[in-house]
Amino acid sequence: MVQGTVNWNTQLDKEWLQEYVDDWVSFYRKHTKEGKLASYIPILGKANPHHLGMAIHGKNGMIIRSGDVDTPFTIQSISKVISFIVACMERGVGYVLDRVDVEPTGEAFNSIMHLEMKSLNKPFNPFVNAGALTITSMLEGDTATQKLEPIYMLFEKMLGYRPSLNQEVYQSEYESSARNRAIGYYLIETGFLEEDLEITLETYFKQCSIEVTVDDLAKIGLLLACDGEDPNTGEEIIPRQIARITKALMLTCGMYDASGKFATYVGIPAKSGVSGGIVAVAPPRVRNQQFPFIEGCGIGVFGPALEDRGNSIAGIRLLKHIASQWDLSIF
Amino acid sequence: MVQGTVNWNTQLDKEWLQEYVDDWVSFYRKHTKEGKLASYIPILGKANPHHLGMAIHGKNGMIIRSGDVDTPFTIQSISKVISFIVACMERGVGYVLDRVDVEPTGEAFNSIMHLEMKSLNKPFNPFVNAGALTITSMLEGDTATQKLEPIYMLFEKMLGYRPSLNQEVYQSEYESSARNRAIGYYLIETGFLEEDLEITLETYFKQCSIEVTVDDLAKIGLLLACDGEDPNTGEEIIPRQIARITKALMLTCGMYDASGKFATYVGIPAKSGVSGGIVAVAPPRVRNQQFPFIEGCGIGVFGPALEDRGNSIAGIRLLKHIASQWDLSIF
Amino acid sequence: MVQGTVNWNTQLDKEWLQEYVDDWVSFYRKHTKEGKLASYIPILGKANPHHLGMAIHGKNGMIIRSGDVDTPFTIQSISKVISFIVACMERGVGYVLDRVDVEPTGEAFNSIMHLEMKSLNKPFNPFVNAGALTITSMLEGDTATQKLEPIYMLFEKMLGYRPSLNQEVYQSEYESSARNRAIGYYLIETGFLEEDLEITLETYFKQCSIEVTVDDLAKIGLLLACDGEDPNTGEEIIPRQIARITKALMLTCGMYDASGKFATYVGIPAKSGVSGGIVAVAPPRVRNQQFPFIEGCGIGVFGPALEDRGNSIAGIRLLKHIASQWDLSIF
């Protein structure tokens, strides 16, 4: 491991980095006003659009936190990463990828059109809603509670605590579910859905309503940066093959229909949600060892004002800046 | 650099690797019969469908060659990588990416539909034909010869010799150009094309008709693995930023509408052409130093029997196998 | 009225016509074997695919019946004509056409794609499912029973009796409703649907499950040929403007995505359903008075073997033949 060759980690370095990060966060907070809160789930529209927070958790134990780091928010589409991982762990990668493709679409996340237009034999990828619902329908168990339990257990292993459901958001999602029901019934008709739609939707809205913080997202990102292995204990929490496929999917499909731009301009696997969260994964790289994070880190961002594709507007700009400053791109 | 810590490079290792690679190439050659030669340009249909060859050029100087390595073939769509690089060098990355997006499409490379359906203000990415023609139209110069000169010069720097045009293939392309003309006129009408279409098409068909070998592709791949810097002399042949953006694009859009699957199952930047060539880039990685190629290598493959998306059928299976055996994935 | 100038109607003529029609029906019955029963509602798959029956009801009182005229069948999509008329009578034509367009689509009747692709502000027309569900949601009443009552009342006026619901077909429709639910939820999300979806669907499936015979369809056709006026009593059953708009819609959109071909080759307003029924309207014409039906008639056809667009295969060929023989085309 390269780790040994890096003699960074003194208090001085950390303070120096913290200062930079604080500057960047306060600079990009101004950009929040160019974005808009998600509107399709009414309760998300009540967030504070000027919030911006970030946490960076390094493989070497360093943690940098800046901005609005203490506001909890619901995980939303970032949960698609978790349900994909759990489905792969339960069913095997082959089973899952036989039923959901891994191609980027060029379409919005909630498109039905693509399914029909191409007479597809499977949804485009696990991160568009059609694919995510199919994945959720694969989870083992006969009730939402049973299906969610392994998801909660994985969260517990990753975060060190069991996150809780935001009941109010869940209620709001449930009441604004027309589009997802439309997709769900389409999936039933075309034979993709494996389960009763009501159970799938309950599970899906609940997985989306789990409440996290930027530190939680950073921990998840770090675990993926470490190929699923706990950086402290060395325990395999997510099988290596699944962790790596997940990162490939995040890079090609993680940022809605701005995924290509994010891959090009930022260059790290990431997944966003409409609540304004982003989890980003900076794996270890040989290229540049001037910064400790090159050894690998996870980044959690929260900024509920979104650009028109559904990503945190200040969040992606902040990530772009950091990736460029610290040369995080995997390319 | 990690390089120093690797004590590989003895003759023994090379022989041992060569044996493996020979086995794999002869195994996957059997898969060629599941594919089909390209048919849309008549002359490509005359290739030998059972051919399969591969060259691997490592950062550390090691070269492994196996199978049909001496058959020259035209570069076809892989030239889109080169013209994109040259356009970025001539015009600046900002200029180019203002005019061509970097999003994967989910559509075939020669789709016109997408342009119309989404009322796009720019083609989806530089590797679909609409984007590639737009890129070619940006190249400096008033004639095809002037526009091609910097492309030839870049080839010369990368390959150590000036490759030649296959006149017969160029003629065949020119005579089978209806679809590209349809796209070209669509681009004129929507204002994307910067030049006379005839000059753009002549340039484009000529850039596609440049003849290369698997060693040439491996050299190009290695140069990109080294972020554009000549691994022997340290000279910057392609600016670092451009090299890295190019790799991001190859990963998200390089393998036609199978790019997502290639990213997931193989996990390295690559670009294919309908003549059966693939250039793949395995950048240095910290993860696994048991194999020398982890320090970075370029891979050139040639296998003219294609799967239904237009990629060498044996080529992608061979790359998948090697990437898995040597842990090349960037994820 | 031209009527007075026609001195046809003797027993002789009728026998002569009957003979012809019998010949045609038995000839086209052979064509039923080129078609297939509807499969998407399981119970429709149990019909006898070799059935073919026709009834012609003339304005002058003449009735010709031939083939399998006594088999009742569910009205299916032909009910879209009736619900459109009732909605226009209840809400006014302006209200209805503000909410549903009247354009042919070129797409299948159950397409969702079109709604999304064009970001439409209203469904394409009242005869695609998206439009028909929107129309049904407009019907007055808080329950399916209340909404259906005016439909039954209109049937009673047109047919002289109150038709009954085929409970078994209704049940089968209800259980095969995934695609219509998908469309329904899409309509909810986009704000087209005015009512609770469950009530709309119950109403819709019930209106589709009303049982009729070819004579019933011929009566409906005749009433439309007479611009909504009862040919015997002169009573206005459907307001003239609504009857005429309905005929225009039937001509442009009545035969699924074969409407253009039906308009060209047959040339009369018609609407088909997947149970194999067709109602056709031959309005009075000045052109050719050699045949009494030129004064106007309604035609009901039943032939459950369908072509690939969902129309009775023998039925449309039979109508084409008759329209040509008797010069029924409105063009």
Add this chain to the structure above:
Amino acid sequence: MVQGTVNWNTQLDKEWLQEYVDDWVSFYRKHTKEGKLASYIPILGKANPHHLGMAIHGKNGMIIRSGDVDTPFTIQSISKVISFIVACMERGVGYVLDRVDVEPTGEAFNSIMHLEMKSLNKPFNPFVNAGALTITSMLEGDTATQKLEPIYMLFEKMLGYRPSLNQEVYQSEYESSARNRAIGYYLIETGFLEEDLEITLETYFKQCSIEVTVDDLAKIGLLLACDGEDPNTGEEIIPRQIARITKALMLTCGMYDASGKFATYVGIPAKSGVSGGIVAVAPPRVRNQQFPFIEGCGIGVFGPALEDRGNSIAGIRLLKHIASQWDLSIF
């Protein structure tokens, strides 16, 4: 014939009708300001947007003219009616309809998307550009001059004189031909086009650049109202079957993607062009004999300010008003 029973045609009636028509034309001229001149062919943008003129030619010899009736204009897309008729006369209806479908599209007239999206085996209908170019390519002859001669001859028979080409408009069309070239090359690639594209385009742009007046269009409309038979001489100028198919096509596809609305609200076969011309056909009807035109008339309209689909904005409103006042609808 009903004709004999009508005792209209006195000077009084004509004056009385003329007064009405003058009122309507001057009322609807105000609507021209809500429209816009065609912009895609530069020279069309030089027309006077406030122009509105109409000519009505009745089967009984009556002629009513009102507004800007003396301004000549190029026939544009209305020529698609003529080339379709000539192709049917030269090749036979079967040959033509085997190669071009007769379905409305729901898409803009210059869509390429539909061809690709549906992998169609023929263009949607003769009045979208893809279909019209295919029709023009079928015309007999090896040069544009040879192909155009039968078109000119048909015009001569219909109008009583040989119309001339507006060379300036032709030049402008030719220079703004990118979209039509895109469609043309798409047609070549998919095998629809029967001829050299340059000859097809020259023929097509020339047929579009033929100059007519509202009286010419009214004569064409009247001839179609009479099923192709000269109302004065009884000579068959267009075979009856072709005339009737043409009217069916005009009704379902004649007014671009507003054809369904025109069929519903106006209810007569019509074809418009982007120069602002409309030819409308009111065939004889039995229904209402209070107005002489019910015996059949042709209507020519010119109003170069267009609505967003490409139809004369004042022209369609004027036609809607007249059709309603005189009960012209064929439904």
